[in-house]
Amino acid sequence: MISILGAGAFGTALAVSMQRESDARTVWLWGRNADAMAQMQASRETPRLPGVTLPDGLTCASEMSALPDHGPILLATPMQTLRALLTTHADQLSHRTLVICCKGIELSSGLRASQVLAEVLPDATPATLTGPSFAADIARGLPTALTLACGTAACAETLQTQLSTHNLRLYSSTDIIGAELGGALKNVIAIACGAAIGAGLGESARAALLTRGYAEMQRMAAALGAEPETLAGLSGFGDLTLTCTSEQSRNYRFGASIGRGEAFDPAVTVEGAATARATHDVATQRGLDMPITAVVTGLVEARLDVATAMDMLLSRPLKKE
Template sequence: MISVIGAGAFGTALAISMARGGAQVTLWARDAAQVAAMRDGRENATRLPGMTFPETLHVTEDATDLPDGPVLLSVPMQMLRTALRDLPDFGPRPLVACCKGIELSTRLSPTQVIADMRPDAPSAILTGPSFAQDIARGLPTALTLACAEDGIGRSLQKTLTTQNIRIYRTTDVPGAEIGGAVKNVMAIACGAAIGAGLGESARAALMTRGYAEMQRMALALGARADTLAGLSGFGDLTLTCTSELSRNYRYGLSIGNSAEFDPDITVEGAATARALQARAQAMTLDMPITDAVVGLIDGTLGVRDAMTLLLSRPLKEE
């Protein structure tokens, strides 16, 4: 039995995929009207229209009604603390973060927020290259399940693997979390470059040097280099920086071509860029692309000015 907190596109897609194989899955949403609509229509018409719920997928607005088993927290990173504050105590059940980023107010990662709010609950993070539409349609992908406690990680890996989601396991939680956070910031940078007409070569350069920034911070936090070369690092970076299905990439496009962007769409990379910049400064780490993205978001830099600054940095070895 599996519970998914948050009926956005990604949480709904995970619930569909896991229930499709016959697992008993309960999807929780705060809005009673949304829950009623999903029950009646057997789909999440506002977030994933046309994706029919399997028979073993149940929906509820009552968080005390969740069954035993792991709880997947599929809420925006900046709302994770609030969700954990408002939800009931789940006891010893593992809490699995399904969000990517750094909390702006505290500079904490998803599992660190869980540990802060629910210190007695085992925590993990599910991350990697994945779009909700692909998962819900049953298209294949592979994800990383990072859990410091290997025994719990093994159990979660077995429980959460589905017919179309292959899950790899690691105990390197910092590496998985930094990969998922930094790639969103780099997707904004790449979208801005393409939107401004700077070309594919500029995007490739930003991805490559962005990967270097990802490694720089992760390794300083004790992560392993092979984690960053895997699904949660290089894999997710590649997907997010090259597809318009990525909200962060589309947001960057809008900056680059001076277009309006829907303010109701959550862009995790915007808050994460500021949090990463603050953390990097505290750690005395050089992260120039992250700095440039913050300037783009705040409106203190134009895209071409940002690129000029990056190109005019002192020459050095790669």
């Protein structure tokens, strides 16, 4: 049994891929909107994934009281709502294996997702699933590779076997810190790249931001105890490349809207906006030099425009690479 909490596009796509794999595997998908979940259960469709049919064995529910009492639980809710979810449903989630699928840093505390989980549910077993992926690709059965990190190799390998599918190839890791930071920080750089393209600054500017942004990611990851090779893998460089180069990325589109001076749909979750502010706070506290993160924070908070932000970056002292 696999349970997934969060019936947004990504959580639903994971449910579709995992249920489609085998009739012997049962997937239970939870969403907080009772009417929407009832409609999904009846119609076998969701507006989150147009053209995708939900497999017959997939159960869509809105009552946490029906949460299966065994098997891993995937948490596919937004980062900034994770603490509330864990707190509200602590009784059902305590002592379970919880696989975090959201990407970000909590704005109120500066904590990574597994740190939030440890505070709220210290008896749970944390893991993280992250890497370069779009929900539509996963749901359509297109090949996707992700990182699955857990505190021990045995835990990671067990989850790897339980959660892998024909189109979803999972690579195991024991570096939760690096996996989480890669997934979180790349969203900040994606906003910067989107802003550059939206403002008409060109592909060369995007390449520079992507490369120097990767250096910032490595700098913070090293300071927080991550393994360097993790950031060079799927959860770091791989996810950064995808997110900074595709219109399917919400963070990239958000940045592009800033660059064009256009409003962005407030109903769309942009994890990088809060993560930029949280990361900037952590970097300041630790004395880390993260100029791209700083200007993205200024853009998100509407303290800077793109022209000023670029001037700030280009006027920095010349240095060795």
